[in-house]
Amino acid sequence: MSKSLCSTGLRWLWVVVAVLIIDLGSKFLILQNFALGDTVALFPSLNLHYARNYGAAFSFLADSGGWQRWFFAGIALGIxxxxxxxxxxxxxxQSSITSPTR
Structure with missing residues (x-):
């Protein structure tokens, strides 16, 4: 039996798509308009600084040859x-995935 998209939790999938578009769009704008190391003050107490992370999680496994990129991408895809x-x-x-259905 097929379910309507609006009758499932997938009705909130648009939020994921919107966040993904904003994330990729902001990265594209930074790559096009900033040089490595540039800093721009957004507010008096908030700066935007362009830096590169070649590892994962604060350069964890940065010197491991590249396999970690695909490993963590696979984990993210699985999740x-x-x-x-x-x-x-x-x-x-339903208010949460862990709440019991009645």
Whole structure:
């Protein structure tokens, strides 16, 4: 039996898509308009600084030859698949995935 998209937790998938577009768009704008090391003051107490992280999680495994990129991408993809399945199985009105259904 097929479910309507609006009757499942997938009705909130647009939020994920919006955040992804904002994230990728901001990265693209930084790459196009900043040189490495540039800093711009957004507010008196908030600066935007362009730096590169060649590892993961504050340069963890930065000298490991590149395999870590695909390893962590695989983990992220697996988590996305699991969350998508959980969202599909949940009801749209359910307050959390762990709450019991009645």
């Amino acid at each position: 996305c698949v699991i969350l998508t399945v959980l969202m599909y199985r949940s009801k749209a009105t």
